[in-house]
Amino acid sequence: MKPIQLFDADSSTYTYVLFDEATREALIIDPVDEQIERDLATLREYGLKLVWTVETHAHADHITSAAKLAELAGARTAVPAGCGIGTAGTQLAHGDTLRFGGETLLALHTPGHTAGSMSFVWREHVFTGDTLLINGCGRTDFQSGSAAALYHSLTQVLFALPDRTTVWPGHDYQGRSHSTIGQEKTGNARVAGKTEAEFVALMESLNLPKPRRIDEAVPANLSSGIRHDADGALLMQPRPPASTQSGTYAGDVSPQLAWQWVQKGQAVLVDVRTDAEREWVGFVPGAVAAAWKQWPGMAPNPQFDDAVRQAAAGGHKLVLLCRSGVRSIPAAQRATELGLEAYNILEGFEGDPDAQAQRGRKGGWRYHGLPWRQN
Ligand SMILES: N[C@@H](CCC(=O)N[C@@H](CS)C(=O)NCC(=O)O)C(=O)O
Ligand SMILES: [Fe+2]
Known part of the structure; x- marks a missing residue:
């Protein structure tokens, strides 16, 4: 069984829908505000009942539709406890699980891109948010990011998953859809074969422009996309x-x-x-x-x-x-x-x-x- 992978071209964000085939209960990871109609249409098309919206972190580049999905589709909202998203009902700690039908999603705290960032494991799949990207990783220069913490999350937490685990990233800027833990462990240009010091030095030299929507997106995402x-x-x-x-x-x-x-x-x-x-x-x-x-x-x-x-x-x-x-x-x-x-x-x-x-x-x-x- 595979997740449904959806793409927002404006922010290059991947959104994922997972569901239990028997009960049709579903969960959505990192939904994008502008794509709510597409996402509701996907739920209808597959005959799904959305029970959870889940965020990998408080995003800096797009606004979540979590609160709207809670209202329109009856979902409950779950977020990493360390992200300061006070409006979400369920604040996840490392090792917590979310049930949808007979299926289980496991939360792993993988700080680095942001201090609260999490990755989520479902069967032989891992949803890595902006912790691990395909042949890359999330930047660490804002939102309490830390290159040293990211190195630990990548090498000790994510690379400890079985090599065959499919990696589903939070973004891809070059049209790639998924990878595996085995491929990233051996081939990821940022981290494979690097010491912590080398990785930190590389991350500190990136000098990326700040995300276009950061000033608008972060405050909105701290209230699940609704400005109270x-x-x-x-x-x-x-x-x-x-x-x-x-x-x-x-x-x-x-x-x-x-x-x-x-x-x-x-x-x-x-x-x-x-x-x-x-x-x-x-x-x-x-x-x-x-x-x-x-x-x-x-x-x-x-x-x-x-x-x-x-x-x-x-x-x-x-x-x-x-x-x-x-x-x-x-x-x-x-x-x-x-x-x-x-x-x-x-x-x-x-x-x-x-x-x-x-x-x-x-x-x-x-x-x-x-x-x-x-x-
Ligand atoms: N150009 C994008 C920003 C892209 C960006 O900074 N993405 C973040 C994730 S929120 C990142 O970690 N990118 C990693 C990288 O570019 O290596 C925008 O303006 O929204
Ligand atoms: Fe991000």
Whole structure:
């Protein structure tokens, strides 16, 4: 059995989907924000249920779609504990395992490219992130990188795997897809046959330009690809939306700002959760109900379109609320396509429980002292 290997040409990033053939439970490694529709289509095509998103590290060159996949596909989020990705529910330590159906993924701490970086073993495959690349390795000049730590991770941890193990890297910049531990151990130009001192000297002489998107990507990846900004003055300003392939929308707003607009009669609140969700957790008084049940690629739902058009009649802007602030993004994009001014409410009604557990306090509409009622 082989992993499904997917490629993002803009960042030369490989994303992997592994699944259990019997139960169809699946796991995705290093998903890329701009490729979420491709990834959801892949899951549909193979008939898979995504149970985990996994990061090899906090990436500097692209933004993860982990939080969006958690919302849209129901996955749980897992990350290396040393990466500072506070929004992920499962913080992995060396030797931890993740189950998907009857299959197991094993986490190995392989620091060096970043201090928290991990590699993951599944059957006779290893997903090396940017620790080991084909005939190369990740750079060590930012994010607490360390050439000495990388030397140890390569030679003591990864090269201790059986030679026949297939190596699936996090990137390749020259169109190669995979390798083996045996090939890399004997032929890798950066590390094979080198002493630690030689390797460190080589890594220190690379002088690579910094990744194009590093300033934007690292902060976003520290919150699983979603920009929460739950504190401070920023809350009371709309922010530009995270643009995605499928379109854009007017911006992201905090629950507080959304409520201020509603109170002033400037905006109408559209609740895109289902009736069942509202009944279960709570209603926002005066909200227009327009459930968003669409997966990317599905035909537009005329009921949703009619409801948002009506809500915006008279020139109101729309503020869209879902459970955790992710589903409301495609809904706001659709409303924008219809010519409406639509904002996404960050953190949704309940916030993200994984994020809450990490932050030690609750986020979301109901925890900001804004009006809502049970039933
Ligand atoms: N040109 C790329 C940066 C590529 C880059 O620095 N990649 C990192 C991985 S995040 C790396 O370790 N590259 C290893 C190398 O180029 O040898 C960009 O602007 O995003
Ligand atoms: Fe990287």
